[in-house]
Amino acid sequence: MPHFLLVEDDLPLARGVALALAGEGREVTVCASAQQARKALEKPVDLVILDVGLPDGNGLELCREIRLFSRAPVIFLTANDTEADEVAGFRAGGDDYIVKPFRVGVLRARVDAMLRRAGGEEVLVLDGFRLDFAHAAFSKDGQPITLSAPEQRLLRALVCERGRTVRRETLIDRVWTDGMEYVDENALSVTVRRLRKKLGEGYIHTVYGVGYRWGDRDGG
Known part of the structure; x- marks a missing residue:
């Protein structure tokens, strides 16, 4: 069963994203802070969706930490919409970058693409x-x-x-x-x-x- 980690402090948005991605045998764990995410990451995850602005830290730094022990795809989901922000996300180890507001269908398509690539369909x-x-x-x-x-x-x-x-x-x-x-x-x-x-x-x-x-x- 694919296990997603969603790190987002906007809880209504997080619930909506989790609902859109759940189903089809998928499990979504929602964390509202970097500290909660670090605890959740003690167990393997198949994909991480990560906000940049978190109440107790920076999503870019958390992504760098994730890259020390995991190759799970990371998709940034953030309101930071400049070109420099996007480049910083990829430099931190992100695999994709989606700017808020976004369409749920686009997010689902990006997630599916990441899972195919991570699953060895090379x-x-x-x-x-x-x-x-x-x-x-x-x-x-x-x-x-x-x-x-x-x-x-x-x-x-x-x-x-x-x-x-x-x-x-x-x-x-x-x-x-x-x-x-x-x-x-x-x-x-x-x-x-x-x-x-x-x-x-x-x-x-x-x-x-x-x-x-x-x-x-x-x-x-």
Whole structure:
């Protein structure tokens, strides 16, 4: 039975989210503070939904603590809506970032996507590609493709968010995960260009001034 931890001090909101996510064999534990969450985390959880502003601490710091012992997906659910806030969430170890107010259907879809990825469904077959991220094995129409580590992380970030534009800043944070404080934005452009050359044109679309989006050759 999947076990979710929801850390949210707005109790009416927390009850609504818990109700929306419960069912289908899922259990949701609600905590209103970082202290309660630390106690709940003494037992394994499959996914954490975490507010940033908590009455007794900061959700970013709590996420960093979680990353010391768990790889469970963490989704930030917060009113902090600036680009810097979102980047800080990913740097703290978050896997997704949803800004309040939000649509419950979108949250459920994001949760389902996180569970699929965390459950080991690392092989994607789409647009003629077979992408096995767990074993770093990639092919197009049966022909192997060799990708560097940054190219693999970039490809994964794009295909897992296919249909959505991923900001350049978000991609930089997800691709270069070695703790570097500064990465030249040109490094992302170079990596995109190399990946396009290996995959073929028409899959990675540029959204000028924003970032990139994965789509098939027809732009879907």
